[in-house]
Amino acid sequence: MSFNPIVIEKGLYPGFTRSMLEYNKARAINPGIMAAAMEIQSNGAYEKLGWLGALPSVKQWVGELNAKEFNSYDYTIKNLDWATGVPINENDIDDDQTGALSMFSAALAQRIMVHPEKMMFDLLINGDSDLAYDGSAFFADRTAPNDNLLAGTGVTLSALKTDLISALVAMAKFADDQGEKLNARGNMIVCPVALQFNFESLVYSPADPTATGGVDTYNPFANKFTVIGDPRLDADDSTDWYLLSSREIVKPLIYQKRQEGRPRLEKTPHTKTWVYSADYRGNGGYGIPTLAVKTVNA
Structure with a gap:
């Protein structure tokens, strides 16, 4: 030819x-x-x-x-x-x-x-230093009640459950720049692959996987979240994770x-x-x- x-x-x-x-x-x-x-x-x-x-x-x-x-x-x-x-x-x-x-x-x-997906993960990884529209780091110890950089208690199932509740409550209490409560509900967990399977067990199981004594306990998280694991997050820090709300018209990322x-x-x-x-x-x-x-x- x-x-x-x-x-x-x-x-x-x-x-x-x-x-x-x-x-x-x-x-x-x-x-x-x-x-x-x-x-x-x-x-x-x-x-x-x-x-x-x-x-x-x-x-x-x-x-x-x-x-x-x-x-x-x-x-x-x-x-x-x-x-x-x-x-x-x-x-x-x-x-x-x-x-x-x-x-x-x-x-x-x-x-x-x-490639756009890679950019979104990079935005999360760099969010504690790169600036959002208001001139503060995207993840920062902001003025109460809008502190969106929280300290975790660990990576066991019980610790992730505790911290997920803390993140959900914190997000629900966030206010806009006019003081109006947003009542935003996180529905996406983005985490390192090292945490992905614990989170999937926590939020996809119909019964609470942290329940003791073999009791078949209702799981309030069941089928309410999307879990996304990505190895780029492992390379940055294998124990940090993110809760995002994707339901709003304006979203956390662009x-x-x-x-x-x-x-x-x-x-x-x-x-x-x-x-x-x-x-x-x-x-x-x-x-x-x-x-x-x-x-x-x-």
Whole structure:
């Protein structure tokens, strides 16, 4: 087979598009961490998200309507370029008898599609130092009652049960920037893989796994949470975990999308090497801190 880049593009690019569509369908069924991220379609180099301040609360309308303006926040998410690629030698294309090159399209599409998930985990890991829209660290010992950085009591089933209750109660008591109680209910546990199976036992069992004496006790956590374990959290700290609320309109995390993934095929000058790559534009950022709690174990 003689090398024809136009023919190669026509073979590779549709495979990339198909893989992207298939991954989008799978994510719609099982969004994972992306369920806790509000997706924003960006139309420029950046988006200014000063509107993250709370809406005015509802009060009795007596006389002239008292319309309170948003608090003024200067929070901007800049879109970045992200890319991945693989070199292809013309000889490999000429000699390909198995169709192995077609796997590159699926592999590149997968890399592009899972990258936003990586950004969301990185946001959680760095949340005790990176700033939210209000200028404080996303996870911080904030002014009462909005302290969303809690001390844990351990990683046994009993300790996780105790700390999960503490995180749920703390989140329910959080208030917006106008003092209105949010009554937010955490429904997603994000944890290291080292804790995943304990959490799954704790929240998926119909009976309370911490009950003693063999008593079949009702489990108030049963079927009320999604548990997501990820090894990136193990690499950071295998005992810290997060409670998130993904039910609100504005969510704890933000995925800002500027440009969908797209493939490219470019020749390296004066060589027989071509680079088959894919790139996209976008970025991640923080949404509402009071929809997230980090529990830290010493």
